[in-house]
Amino acid sequence: MARQFFVGGNFKMNGTIQSIKEIVQRLNDAKFDPNTEVVISPPSLYLLITREHLRSGIEVAAQNVFDKPNGAFTGEISVDQLKDSNITWTILGHSERRVILQETDQFIASKTKFALDGGIGVILCVGETLEQREAGKTNEVVLSQLKAVADQVKDWSKIVVAYEPVWAIGTGKVATTEQAQAVHAAIREWLSKELGGETAEKTRIIYGGSVSEKNCKELAKEKDIDGFLVGGASLKPAFVDILNAKQA
Numbered sequence: 001m002a003r004q005f006f007v008g009g010n011f012k013m014n015g016t017i018q019s020i021k022e023i024v025q026r027l028n029d030a031k032f033d034p035n036t037e038v039v040i041s042p043p044s045l046y047l048l049i050t051r052e053h054l055r056s057g058i059e060v061a062a063q064n065v066f067d068k069p070n071g072a073f074t075g076e077i078s079v080d081q082l083k084d085s086n087i088t089w090t091i092l093g094h095s096e097r098r099v100i101l102q103e104t105d106q107f108i109a110s111k112t113k114f115a116l117d118g119g120i121g122v123i124l125c126v127g128e129t130l131e132q133r134e135a136g137k138t139n140e141v142v143l144s145q146l147k148a149v150a151d152q153v154k155d156w157s158k159i160v161v162a163y164e165p166v167w168a169i170g171t172g173k174v175a176t177t178e179q180a181q182a183v184h185a186a187i188r189e190w191l192s193k194e195l196g197g198e199t200a201e202k203t204r205i206i207y208g209g210s211v212s213e214k215n216c217k218e219l220a221k222e223k224d225i226d227g228f229l230v231g232g233a234s235l236k237p238a239f240v241d242i243l244n245a246k247q248a
C-alpha cells in the first residue's frame, strides 16, 4: 500500500499577519497533487488567522503543545485549545526545542502521548547533531529518541516521523539522498521490530533540513522518503514546487 506523500511547512518564528496571509493566498491558489497531504505551521499567534483564511483540505499545525489539560502554565497552549481552533496537528520534538529549550526525550514523549490521546496528529522530529554523526552514532541517537515515544505510545497511526539531521537545518547543507534514505530505512526497520510490520509499512517518514525546490525531486524518489518538513523554503513561492516533488 502506497503511503500518502506528506509535506509540512514549518514557519518557525517568522512572519507577520501580512506575510502569512500572502503565503496562505499562494497555497489557496496553488495546484498540487490532491493526494499530497499538506500541513502548515505558523507561530502560535497566527494559528487562527491561518486557519480562517486557508482553504479546506490543507491543515494547520501548532509548533508545540503542552502535556496538561489546562491551568496555571503560563505561555503554554493546550490540546483542547488547538481543537477548539480547528488545528489538527502539532510539531513536537523539533531540534530547536530539544537544543535551545532543552526539551528531553521524556518530555517530548509525554507531549506526544497527550496530543494523540486528545486527537491531534503529531509530526515527531528526530535527528542527530554533526558531532553525533561524526562519532557514528546517528542511528543510535535517532532510534533512542523514537524509543522514548514508543515506550508511551503504541498506536502510531497519527504520527508522522520527521527525520531532521540537526547539521542540515537552516545551513543549506542537505543530507545526500543516500544519507537520508539510509536513516529512513533504519527507522522503518526499527518500527517494524518495535511496533510491528503494519505500523512500519503505514508510518510516513519525512525528511527535513535545507529542502528546496532544487533538491526535493531527487529526495522524493527514495523508497523510504514519504515527504518533507520544510523550514525556510516554506515561506517562499518555491514551497509550491516542493508540494509537487513527487509527481514531477
Ligand SMILES: O=C(CO)COP(=O)(O)O
Binding pocket: 010, 094, 164, 168, 169, 170, 171, 172, 208, 209, 210, 211, 229, 230, 231, 232, 233
Ligand atoms: O527545521 C526544519 C523544518 O522543521 C528545516 O529547516 P530548513 O528547511 O530551513 O533547513
